[in-house]
Amino acid sequence: MSAEVLLFYVVGALLLLSAGAMIRSNDPVHAALWMVGNFLLTAVLYLVLQAPFIAAVQVIVYAGAIMVLFLFVVMLLGAQPMTRSEPIAGHRATAVFGLVALVALLSVAVARAPAAGRMPPPLTGDFGSPEAIGQALFTDWVLPFEWVSLMLLVALIGAVMIARFGSQSEDPEETSG
Amino acid sequence: MNAVPLGHWLLLTTALFGVGAAGVLLRRNVMIVLMSVELMLNAVNIALVAAARAHGQIEGQLFVFFSLTVAAAEVAVGLALVVAIWRSLGRTDVDDVSVMHG
Amino acid sequence: MLDLSPDWGVILTHFAPELILVIGALGLLSYDLYVRGKDGLQPWITLGVLLAAALATGWLYTMDPAEVFEGRSAGEVFRSGAFLSDSFTHFFRLMSVLTAGLVTLSGIAYMRGKTAFKGEFYAFVLFAALAMNLMAGANDLIVIALGIEFLSLVSYILTGYIREDRLSIEGGLKYFLYGSITSAAMLFGLTYLYGIAGSTSLPVIAEAVRQPENLVVTHLSTFIVPAALFLVLAGIGFKVAIAPFHQWSPDAYQGAPTPVTAFLSVGPKAAGFAVMMRLFITVFGTPELSATWLGVLGALAGLTMILGNVAALTQSDVKRMMAYSSIAQAGYMLVGIAAFGGTALMGTTPLGAVLFFILAYLFTNLGAFAVIIAVDRLTGSSSVSAFAGLSKRSPFLAIALTIFFLSLIGIPPLSGFFGKFAVFGAAVASDMFGLAVVGVLTGVVSAVYYFQIVKTMYFGDPAEGGALRPSPGVVFVVATALVMTLIIGLVPQPFIEIANQAVTALEPIAGSMVAR
Numbered sequence: 001m002s003a004e005v006l007l008f009y010v011v012g013a014l015l016l017l018s019a020g021a022m023i024r025s026n027d028p029v030h031a032a033l034w035m036v037g038n039f040l041l042t043a044v045l046y047l048v049l050q051a052p053f054i055a056a057v058q059v060i061v062y063a064g065a066i067m068v069l070f071l072f073v074v075m076l077l078g079a080q081p082m083t084r085s086e087p088i089a090g091h092r093a094t095a096v097f098g099l100v101a102l103v104a105l106l107s108v109a110v111a112r113a114p115a116a117g118r119m120p121p122p123l124t125g126d127f128g129s130p131e132a133i134g135q136a137l138f139t140d141w142v143l144p145f146e147w148v149s150l151m152l153l154v155a156l157i158g159a160v161m162i163a164r165f166g167s168q169s170e171d172p173e174e175t176s177g
Numbered sequence: 178m179n180a181v182p183l184g185h186w187l188l189l190t191t192a193l194f195g196v197g198a199a200g201v202l203l204r205r206n207v208m209i210v211l212m213s214v215e216l217m218l219n220a221v222n223i224a225l226v227a228a229a230r231a232h233g234q235i236e237g238q239l240f241v242f243f244s245l246t247v248a249a250a251e252v253a254v255g256l257a258l259v260v261a262i263w264r265s266l267g268r269t270d271v272d273d274v275s276v277m278h279g
Numbered sequence: 280m281l282d283l284s285p286d287w288g289v290i291l292t293h294f295a296p297e298l299i300l301v302i303g304a305l306g307l308l309s310y311d312l313y314v315r316g317k318d319g320l321q322p323w324i325t326l327g328v329l330l331a332a333a334l335a336t337g338w339l340y341t342m343d344p345a346e347v348f349e350g351r352s353a354g355e356v357f358r359s360g361a362f363l364s365d366s367f368t369h370f371f372r373l374m375s376v377l378t379a380g381l382v383t384l385s386g387i388a389y390m391r392g393k394t395a396f397k398g399e400f401y402a403f404v405l406f407a408a409l410a411m412n413l414m415a416g417a418n419d420l421i422v423i424a425l426g427i428e429f430l431s432l433v434s435y436i437l438t439g440y441i442r443e444d445r446l447s448i449e450g451g452l453k454y455f456l457y458g459s460i461t462s463a464a465m466l467f468g469l470t471y472l473y474g475i476a477g478s479t480s481l482p483v484i485a486e487a488v489r490q491p492e493n494l495v496v497t498h499l500s501t502f503i504v505p506a507a508l509f510l511v512l513a514g515i516g517f518k519v520a521i522a523p524f525h526q527w528s529p530d531a532y533q534g535a536p537t538p539v540t541a542f543l544s545v546g547p548k549a550a551g552f553a554v555m556m557r558l559f560i561t562v563f564g565t566p567e568l569s570a571t572w573l574g575v576l577g578a579l580a581g582l583t584m585i586l587g588n589v590a591a592l593t594q595s596d597v598k599r600m601m602a603y604s605s606i607a608q609a610g611y612m613l614v615g616i617a618a619f620g621g622t623a624l625m626g627t628t629p630l631g632a633v634l635f636f637i638l639a640y641l642f643t644n645l646g647a648f649a650v651i652i653a654v655d656r657l658t659g660s661s662s663v664s665a666f667a668g669l670s671k672r673s674p675f676l677a678i679a680l681t682i683f684f685l686s687l688i689g690i691p692p693l694s695g696f697f698g699k700f701a702v703f704g705a706a707v708a709s710d711m712f713g714l715a716v717v718g719v720l721t722g723v724v725s726a727v728y729y730f731q732i733v734k735t736m737y738f739g740d741p742a743e744g745g746a747l748r749p750s751p752g753v754v755f756v757v758a759t760a761l762v763m764t765l766i767i768g769l770v771p772q773p774f775i776e777i778a779n780q781a782v783t784a785l786e787p788i789a790g791s792m793v794a795r
Contacts, residue, residue: 008181012189019193019216023200028208035212042219049186049230054241058222061245066215066252073256074208077263095202103195106506107188113503115475116184121233128229128238141239143362144425147413148246150301151429154406155250157308158436161396162451163257187474194467201460210456217463224470232477240421240479244466247428251459254432258439258452265445 007048015041028074032067039063051128186227194220207259211252218248293364295335296372297412303328304405311398318397322387322752325401329380329408336372339364360480361419363784370634370781371415371553377641378546379408381756385649386538388750389656393441393536400440407433407542411550415557420469420479423554427465427518430547431458437542438535450534457527458517465514471507485562485787505571508563512575515558518551519609520602522583529590532602537655540598541648544605549637552612556630556785560619564787569620577617581717583610588721591728597651598661600728604687605644607725612636614714615702621709627775629709630785632701634778639686639694639767646760647683650676653749666732667739673747677736679757684729686764689722694767701775 015038022034039062046055110116126132137145197220200213222241229237291298307324383404390400410433414426435458439451473479476487488504516524532540559576563569587607594600615633627635651661653676658665670677686695699722706715749757767774 002180005181008185008189015189016192016196019196022216023196023204023209023213025209028206031209031212035215038216038219042223045223046226049226051226051229051238051241054222054226054238054245057242057245061249062215062219066249069252069256070208070212073260076260077208092203096199099195099199099202102198103191106191106194109503109506110187110191110471111184113184113187113471113475115231115477116182116187118183118231120180120183120230123233127233128235132235133238133242136235136239137242140361141421144243144421147425147429148243148250150406150409151247151250151425151432154403154429154432154436155253157399158403158432159253159257161257161399162254162436162439162442162448163260183474187471190470194463197463198460207452207456211459214459214463217460218466221463221466221470224467225473228470228474228477231474234477236421236479237473240424240470240473243421243425247425250432251428251455254435255452255455255459258435258448258455261439261442261448262452265448 004048007044011041011044011048015045029071032070032074035070036063036067039067049128050123053128053130053133183227183231186231187224190220190224190227193217193223207262211255211259215248215252218244293339295339296332296376297409299328299332299335300405300409300412303331304402304409307398307402307405311402314398318391321398321401322383325383325405326380328405329376329383332408333373333376333380336369336376340366340369360482361422362413362416363418364416365784366781367553367557367784368412368416370777371549372412374549374637374641375408375411375415375546378411378542378549378645379404381645381649381759382538382542382546384752385541385645385652385756386536387752389538389652390536396440400437403433403437404542407437407546411546411553414550415553417554417557418481420473420481420484423558424462424466424469426550427514427554428462430518430550431462434458434539434543434547437539438531440539441536444534444536446534447536448534450531453534454527454531457524461513461517461524464510465517468507468510468512468514471503471510475503475507481558481562488562488568489565502571504563504568505575508559508572509575511558512555512572512579515551515555516579519548519555519612520606521579521609521613522586522606523579525583525586525606528606529594529599529602532605533596533599533661537598537648537652537661540601541645541652544601544644544648545641548605548609548612549641552616552633552637556616556633556782559616560630560785561787564619564785566620573617573620576613577711577714580610580613580617581714583607583613584717584721588724588728591725594663594728596662597666597732598655600663600732601644601648601651604725604728607721608640608644608687610721611699611702611718612640614706614711614718617714618702618705618709618711621705621707621711626772626779627701627705628779628782629702629705630782631775631779632698632705634781635771635775636698636702638774638778639698639764642760642763642767643683643686643693643695646757646764647680647687649753649756649760650680650683650749653747653753657747657749663732663735664739664742666736668741669736669747672741672745673749675754676747676749676757679761680736681733682761682764684733686768688726688729692765692768694764694771697768697771 018034018038022031025031025034043055043058046058194217197213197216201210204210222244225237225241229235307321407430410426410430417423417426435451435455438454439448441447472484476484513524520528532543559572563572584607587603587610591600591603612633615629615636619629621629654665655661686693689696689699703715703718
């Protein structure tokens with residue numbers, strides 16, 4: 001058993017455990033910490049999969065930026081403990097049943113798919129390196145690249161507009177800050 | 178056996194996707210629901226990178242690059258909406274924010 | 280070494296409408312900084328930009344593809360063929376510009392004073408049009424995903440735009456929660472497709488699923504393709520609001536500022552169906568492969584028509600009723616796609632019928648919404664009681680809304696009749712009698728809830744008496760929509776030809792085609 005296989009099983013198991021712990025947390029701060037753990041384990045899996053650039057981006061963007069955003073909002077709202085009420089009787093049981101069925105179906109579909117047995121081919125040295133990704137991004141994929149930059153601009157303006165403190169009435173000058 | 182076939186990766190990510198979906202369906206707090214959505218997207222990203230590895234070509238990694246960016250943009254807007262609803266209501270449980278029915 | 284694509288001229292030419300929209304939106308944001316959010320030229324700049332984008336699209340329409348593409352096939356603008364600039368894309372480019380333009384015009388008076396962020400509002404309308412354009416031309420899983428996410432993002436922001444209005448924020452949050460969940464499901468489905476084919480390019484995927492070892496119908500044990508398509512359908516079905524992915528729509532429609540509701544009822548539906556057609560028809564459109572999804576699509580169409588029309592019966596808010604009405608209309612469109620294999624009828628192909636239906640629906644629904652926007656602005660309410668006595672307070676609006684409702688029901692000779700006739704005819708022609716019967720019966724049910732409002736308008740007692748004076752923008756939109764509803768109904772032939780020409784680009788990809 002090679003290191004790759006060992007890492008897959010160990011990290012994969014930890015990944016599922018941290019995810020399960022996250023959705024069971026009653027405290028949003030705990031949930032956020034489990035999520036960071038999950039994201040860092042994911043970065044390890046990306047390294048196993050020969051994707052160093054994506055692994056770095058995962059740590060910086062997800063475990064860094066998105067995480068901070070979540071924690072910031074949790075702190076802003078106050079970390080009140082959460083209720084576990086069931087609004088519609090039987091809703092939880094139905095949801096669990098539906099989910100288990102869906103995941104089971106998808107798993108069978110995946111396991112039987114013709115591509116499932118595909119083993120990873122040997123790769124050239126720079127597969128997944130920043131150079132290789134950058135070259136693809138700025139040639140074939142320059143349209144989507146420009147496009148996500150616009151999406152980030154839209155998200156930025158929209159988020160500031162919706163979450164800004166103060167009244168939104170006529171004159172933004174008076175109410176800024 | 179010194180490598181993991183694509184099918185095993187896809188099974189792992191399907192399970193992770195299921196855990197995230199469970200969080201979405203079972204938890205009522207908006208913050209936990211948003212984090213669970215991030216879990217689902219994480220599962221998608223691992224599956225994409227695994228498929229890119231199995232096919233030895235890089236489009237899957239680019240897909241992940243884009244989907245990370247999209248996730249960041251979505252989270253920003255979603256959290257802004259959560260903050261706004263919390264301001265007008267003081268609560269963030271999915272059912273408490275609801276006054277529209279029918 | 281970077282190998283930059285040598286034909287930037289060709290690329291820029293074919294992105295002319297999109298470039299105009301981007302430059303216009305960014306320019307508008309800069310202009311808004313300059314006037315500091317005061318009332319200014321924002322709506323008129325928006326309309327100018329949209330007009331320019333429409334003219335650019337028309338210019339592309341008239342071009343000879345062979346000449347512009349320098350011999351490249353299928354009108355692919357990108358080296359990797361990720362975006363197609365073909366007649367199908369052009370059709371939806373026009374739809375997006377028309378939607379954005381009519382929404383802008385009817386929303387000018389409504390948005391005034393509601394928000395300090397005017398320039399941003401109109402810039403977001405332009406961004407929404409841009410996202411629709413990019414969805415229409417998407418020929419690659421990455422571009423499809425980004426297009427849907429982009430339009431979703433803009434829609435969430437626009438829905439939650441009026442921050443002081445609790446319903447607006449609530450609608451935006453619900454829209455966002457449903458949207459992020461379904462889009463995660465869709466991305467997972469797209470990942471499965473990528474895993475099967477080893478490429479994100481639609482033609483390459485089409486090639487891969489035609490390989491004997493991947494043929495799902497002959498090997499029932501491998502149902503990865505139906506599983507993937509169902510997950511993808513969750514994402515697209517959310518955008519176009521078909522059952523069972525529609526739950527967000529009544530709340531988002533009711534909470535959103537009314538012009539945004541008008542946009543949501545047409546824009547995302549048109550663009551979502553464009554993506555659905557491109558993906559399902561060109562990749563999975565052969566007789567064997569379509570067996571994996573036609574049944575599901577037909578069942579969802581039936582469910583959507585029944586659920587939308589029945590739930591609309593009990594609504595007391597007109598925006599909410601229109602949400603269910605537009606769910607039902609999405610069901611009718613879905614019938615046309617489920618029947619895509621059928622023979623031609625009345626000069627339309629089944630997919631041409633869907634495009635024709637969308638065109639007719641665009642004008643009728645935006646016209647109806649222009650009336651609702653005016654009533655909502657002048658009475659401050661969108662409940663059914665706000666429409667009481669509208670025939671006395673504004674006879675023009677009352678008559679116009681009645682005609683739009685008649686068209687939505689499908690009464691000849693209005694445009695809605697031919698739309699329904701074409702899609703149900705296609706269903707009959709491809710032996711889907713059940714769907715056609717459900718469609719006709721639920722259409723009868725829909726008459727009940729539309730006529731409740733007509734009755735209130737003509738026989739209800741108004742809470743207050745004064746005459747309602749709609750803004751010039753609303754009058755213009757209502758008049759345009761009325762004229763188009765009548766013209767498309769009375770002289771459908773030219774419009775059918777436009778729709779048919781657009782769908783010629785959607786032939787299922789032949790087995791031997793190689794993408795790059």
